[in-house]
Amino acid sequence: MFKKLLIAVTVALLLGCNTMLLGSYGEQNQTLEAFAQRVENVFKFQNSMTNAVMLLETEPSETILDAEQKMQLVCEPLNEYASREIDGLSADFALQKRVEQTAVSCEKAAQQLQSLLPH
Numbered sequence: 001m002f003k004k005l006l007i008a009v010t011v012a013l014l015l016g017c018n019t020m021l022l023g024s025y026g027e028q029n030q031t032l033e034a035f036a037q038r039v040e041n042v043f044k045f046q047n048s049m050t051n052a053v054m055l056l057e058t059e060p061s062e063t064i065l066d067a068e069q070k071m072q073l074v075c076e077p078l079n080e081y082a083s084r085e086i087d088g089l090s091a092d093f094a095l096q097k098r099v100e101q102t103a104v105s106c107e108k109a110a111q112q113l114q115s116l117l118p119h
């Protein structure tokens with residue numbers, strides 16, 4: 001599934017991203033290959049944080065729940081993209097652009113949640 005997501009992001013960016021002429025993608029101006037790999041890693045990471053919250057042995061604190069909700073909101077474009085890909089649906093240019101623009105913010109929100117979880 002993740003390889004398919006990586007391929008889909010790569011193809012979508014090749015076909016629709018206006019930054020292609022500049023050769024850089026995302027907030028950190030990465031190469032296409034590096035950006036696609038990062039998007040895949042962010043997707044996996046934020047999903048692992050959602051799972052970690054669900055598997056807590058005690059009731060999550062309000063702080064953890066707030067951080068998880070923020071992460072879900074920030075990561076919504078990436079999750080929508082992945083969901084559409086899994087369902088065999090295409091993503092329009094606006095969604096592709098939102099994924100590109102929010103990947104770093106999604107990763108940061110997941111890192112913030114991770115810092116709040118017990119080790």
